[in-house]
Amino acid sequence: MxxxxxxxxxxxxxxxxxxxxxxxxxxxxxxxxxxxxxxxxxxxxxxxxxxxxxxxxxxxxxxxxxxxxxxxxxxxxxxxxxxxxxxxxxxxxxxxxxxxxxxxxxxxxxxxxxxxxxxxxxxxxxxxxxxxxxxxxxxxxxxxxxxxxxxxxxxxxxxxxxxxxxxxxxxxSRFADRVQWLATRLDQLAQQVPAPEERQKLGQLRAVLLAQQAELDDLTANLRLVRETEEF
Amino acid sequence: MxxxxxxxxxxxxxxxxxxxxxxxxxxxxxxxxxxxxxxxxxxxxxxxxxxxxxxxxxxxxxxxxxxxxxxxxxxxxxxxxxxxxxxxxxxxxxxxxxxxxxxxxxxxxxxxxxxxxxxxxxxxxxxxxxxxxxxxxxxxxxxxxxxxxxxxxxxxxxxxxxxxxxxxxxxxSRFADRVQWLATRLDQLAQQVPAPEERQKLGQLRAVLLAQQAELDDLTANLRLVRETEEF
Structure with a gap:
């Protein structure tokens, strides 16, 4: 981690x-x-x-x-x-x-x-x-x-x-670092949990968190592009 | 004192x-x-x-x-x-x-x-x-x-x-307070000194200090008067 x-x-x-x-x-x-x-x-x-x-x-x-x-x-x-x-x-x-x-x-x-x-x-x-x-x-x-x-x-x-x-x-810390940190902690937690359904829930939570961050990264990149275009 | x-x-x-x-x-x-x-x-x-x-x-x-x-x-x-x-x-x-x-x-x-x-x-x-x-x-x-x-x-x-x-x-402290404080200390010192000529010197020093302060007070008062006159 x-x-x-x-x-x-x-x-x-x-x-x-x-x-x-x-x-x-x-x-x-x-x-x-x-x-x-x-x-x-x-x-x-x-x-x-x-x-x-x-x-x-x-x-x-x-x-x-x-x-x-x-x-x-x-x-x-x-x-x-x-x-x-x-x-x-x-x-x-x-x-x-x-x-x-x-x-x-x-x-x-x-x-x-x-x-x-x-x-x-x-x-x-x-x-x-x-x-x-x-x-x-x-x-x-x-x-x-x-x-x-x-x-x-x-x-x-x-x-x-x-x-x-x-x-x-x-x-x-940057926001993206903190999200990555949370995802890693969820992963570690999932490995310690014995019940398969609990483990699955934690895995889903982690997937949602990372998908949201990916979407956020996309939006940030698009926003940067728009701003750069406007400057011309 | x-x-x-x-x-x-x-x-x-x-x-x-x-x-x-x-x-x-x-x-x-x-x-x-x-x-x-x-x-x-x-x-x-x-x-x-x-x-x-x-x-x-x-x-x-x-x-x-x-x-x-x-x-x-x-x-x-x-x-x-x-x-x-x-x-x-x-x-x-x-x-x-x-x-x-x-x-x-x-x-x-x-x-x-x-x-x-x-x-x-x-x-x-x-x-x-x-x-x-x-x-x-x-x-x-x-x-x-x-x-x-x-x-x-x-x-x-x-x-x-x-x-x-x-x-x-x-x-x-104001400057005038500090001068007055010094004069008082010189006075106390003079009372503790046994030799009459030393005592006389301290007395003279004190007199000069207070005379200077009196002159300074006069000058300050005059300066204030000049400033007030100029305002009209």
Whole structure:
């Protein structure tokens, strides 16, 4: 499937993982897709460095506490992100991708100029964006999870797909990539389902999805042709 | 003197105070002007709350680590800034002032769009500005100390004055306020100096300073008059 070649490390910074409902949900989704790495002090610098060096995509995953990472993750950044990890010229992580999966206790639309929380999530995450820049890592658009506890089943299904794509798909992802990704996942699912009729249904769903995408590709090509003709 | 009525609390977040040359310099300057409060875990929530409630101006003072507060200060924010401190409506610190004294290991002009550090100090400090907004505290323009270790004696004298004014003067301060503040400090200094001729020199310096300010006030008043006349 797409993305298996890429090694993704999910670094989870949460002071009380046992109390979290979001993190177990995400952990189950990350299976086979990423290395799950919950932070616990004291850190073993050797192990932390190995995990970071071996990853292609590093995801910092945490609840937003006072508009930034929780203390446990800041401690990890302060202690581990030194010259031994980064190299004297800060090149040892260069070329990797840095992503952020941040969960909010407040509605996402409270963030922004003139809103209750004053600034956008992007603005509050500047320190991590600065870290990416200083270490030569590509900065992925953050995946924001608002008030997971209040999400409906449909919202959680959407989150599940978005999260798994965030771990594995080239970012920023194109619509066609996301469709292809879904088709591959349906295929994998069909192989795991024992009942033949269920398997057949999943196969049909996959066929419909791919046929729609083919039609969409045709329409897009036609539209491009029309536009090009109009220019003359 | 101006500012004695105001209670300033300096909260110092530094993981290795013994290795710092900046903090002892600032500590000596804060004497009689502010309560010096270096953070050490574990925190006593009762004492922390009392100190915060009693202050009129709260200064968060720290070296910038990965574009934000060191872990020890984040831990303090995460643990202490809860409903017990802030009250259910986050009003218990409302009306106070929140200031930041941040020391940089890099030159200040590396910060900004297109510069090596990517964003301005103001942008990196958004999480603390958000904290001020969420708790109803006034946000003071941060006092930035770049590369203290490389500063000349003259630069450090300038820093000393700026720092003491940051602790005590109404902010943002007007030029006339800063002159008055300096005159008062010279007066206090004169009273502590035993040698009569030294005392006389300080008195003369103070007289010159105040005479210049009086002249400046006159000029400003005249200029205003000229401008108003021109408008007719």
């Amino acid at each position: 797409g993305g298996t070649a890429m090694k993704t490390l999910v670094v989870v910074g949460h002071p009380a993982l046992a109390d979290s409902s979001t993190q177990p949900f995400l952990k189950a989704l990350s299976q086979d897709l990423a290395l799950w790495h919950p932070l616990a002090a004291p850190f073993d610098p050797y192990n932390e460095r190995q995990a970071l060096w071996q990853a292609d995509r590093i995801i910092l995953q945490f609840p937003l506490y006072w508009y930034s990472v929780p203390a446990i993750m800041k401690q990890w950044l302060d202690e581990i992100f030194d010259d031994a990890l980064l190299g004297p010229d800060h090149t040892h992580l260069a070329g990797k991708e840095l992503g952020v999966v941040v969960s909010l206790g407040r509605p996402g639309d409270e963030f922004g100029a003139g809103q209750k929380q004053g600034f956008t999530i992007d603005e509050y995450l500047r320190p991590l964006q600065g870290l990416a820049q200083a270490t030569g890592m590509g900065w992925l658009p953050p995946l924001v999870i608002s008030q997971f506890a209040y999400q409906t089943a449909a919202q959680r299904q959407g989150l599940a797909v978005a999260y798994q794509q965030y771990l594995t798909l080239p970012q920023p | 101006g500012g004695t009525a105001m209670k300033t609390l300096v909260v110092v977040g530094h993981p290795a105070l013994a290795d710092s040359s900046t903090q002892p310099f600032l500590k000596a300057l804060s004497q009689d002007l502010a309560l010096w409060h270096p953070l050490a875990a574990p925190f006593d929530p009762y004492n922390e709350r009392q100190a915060l409630w009693q202050a009129d101006r709260i200064i968060l003072q720290f070296p910038l680590y990965w574009y934000s507060v060191p872990a020890i200060m984040k831990q303090w924010l995460d643990e202490i800034f809860d409903d017990a401190l802030l009250g259910p409506d986050h009003t218990h610190l409302a009306g106070k002032e929140l200031g930041v004294v941040v020391s940089l290991g890099r030159p200040g002009d590396e910060f900004g769009a297109g510069q090596k550090q990517g964003f301005t100090i103001d942008e990196y400090l958004r999480p603390l500005q958000g904290l001020a907004q969420a708790t109803g505290m006034g946000w003071l323009p941060p006092l930035v100390i770049s590369q203290f270790a490389y500063q000349t004696a003259a630069q450090r004298q300038g820093l000393a004055v700026a720092y003491q004014q940051y602790l005590t003067l109404p902010q943002p």
